[in-house]
Amino acid sequence: MTSFLASITKKNIILPFYHAVAEQPLPHIKHLYRMKTVKEFGKDLDFLLKHFEPIDAETLHRFQSEKTSPKKPVFHLTFDDGLKEAYEIIAPILLEKGIPATFFINSEFADNKALFYRNHASLSIENLLQQGKLTHLLKTEILSCKYAEKDKLFQYFSQSQVDDFLNWEKPFMTSEQIKSLHEKGFSIGAHSIDHPYFFEISPDEQLRQTLESLDFVTSVVHQKLKMFAFPFTDFEVSKTFFEAIKPHIHLSFGTAGLKDDEISFNLQRIAGEQENFKSLSAILKTEYLKYIAKFLLRKNKIHRN
Numbered sequence: 001m002t003s004f005l006a007s008i009t010k011k012n013i014i015l016p017f018y019h020a021v022a023e024q025p026l027p028h029i030k031h032l033y034r035m036k037t038v039k040e041f042g043k044d045l046d047f048l049l050k051h052f053e054p055i056d057a058e059t060l061h062r063f064q065s066e067k068t069s070p071k072k073p074v075f076h077l078t079f080d081d082g083l084k085e086a087y088e089i090i091a092p093i094l095l096e097k098g099i100p101a102t103f104f105i106n107s108e109f110a111d112n113k114a115l116f117y118r119n120h121a122s123l124s125i126e127n128l129l130q131q132g133k134l135t136h137l138l139k140t141e142i143l144s145c146k147y148a149e150k151d152k153l154f155q156y157f158s159q160s161q162v163d164d165f166l167n168w169e170k171p172f173m174t175s176e177q178i179k180s181l182h183e184k185g186f187s188i189g190a191h192s193i194d195h196p197y198f199f200e201i202s203p204d205e206q207l208r209q210t211l212e213s214l215d216f217v218t219s220v221v222h223q224k225l226k227m228f229a230f231p232f233t234d235f236e237v238s239k240t241f242f243e244a245i246k247p248h249i250h251l252s253f254g255t256a257g258l259k260d261d262e263i264s265f266n267l268q269r270i271a272g273e274q275e276n277f278k279s280l281s282a283i284l285k286t287e288y289l290k291y292i293a294k295f296l297l298r299k300n301k302i303h304r305n
Contacts, residue, residue: 112171
């Protein structure tokens with residue numbers, strides 16, 4: 001079914017993305033989204049290998065730059081946020097199965113210098129839950145907290161608690177671990193400084209978040225291929241922004257699923273972690289069927305202002 005859908009849609013390059021894989025829910029993630037277990041992630045990979053061929057980032061870039069398409073369906077895996085599980089759990093599995101991948105890093109979180117505000121929100125909810133003080137209203141309020149309001153979260157999980165969590169748990173990869181991934185053959189990309197929604201920040205800040213995180217990645221791994229994955233989404237990002245970053249990158253990535261983009265170097269990815277679907281096979285089947293429906297309605301392509 002999947003191979004058939006890839007054939008009729010001519011969408012034979014897919015880009016699934018994940019964040020972390022763990023046996024038990026992690027307190028800084030469990031209230032945000034459902035992570036895959038090692039077994040579930042392994043099943044996803046086996047499914048991909050059955051229906052698609054893995055390609056590395058350089059091959060993906062070659063297809064994009066030459067405007068060519070592979071003869072067989074292919075996939076390239078990516079992982080966001082630079083969480084330590086990427087190094088400790090995910091990378092060994094990928095190496096064992098011979099699957100290349102790209103890991104996108106937030107410069108402010110690397111080396112556990114700071115905590116992503118959404119991880120802070122999950123820890124705040126967990127802290128209130130453990131104290132028996134969590135209400136539905138409080139949980140909704142915390143999860144609704146925006147990037148510009150992130151300091152409000154310290155009333156639920158204090159600065160000292162955040163510092164202790166960073167020092168003891170070390171949720172993000174270190175620069176040395178990032179270098180090690182690169183030395184093992186994986187690609188490294190940028191994912192902004194500290195993960196804001198781009199439609200909530202100014203054009204100048206969008207550019208700063210992009211270029212500074214790209215500079216950080218270059219300082220760590222000295223990789224020729226420059227890649228940037230938008231934090232959260234590339235929704236409402238303008239043509240002007242893409243024109244500004246074009247001289248600095250080879251590829252950028254959104255999260256709109258199986259969809260085309262009028263910006264040729266901006267590729268859309270498919271979320272592998274979804275509440276309503278346990279398996280990537282179900283996610284991909286849905287994405288292909290949605291793509292066909294959007295194609296018939298002429299809504300399969302993202303247009304920029």
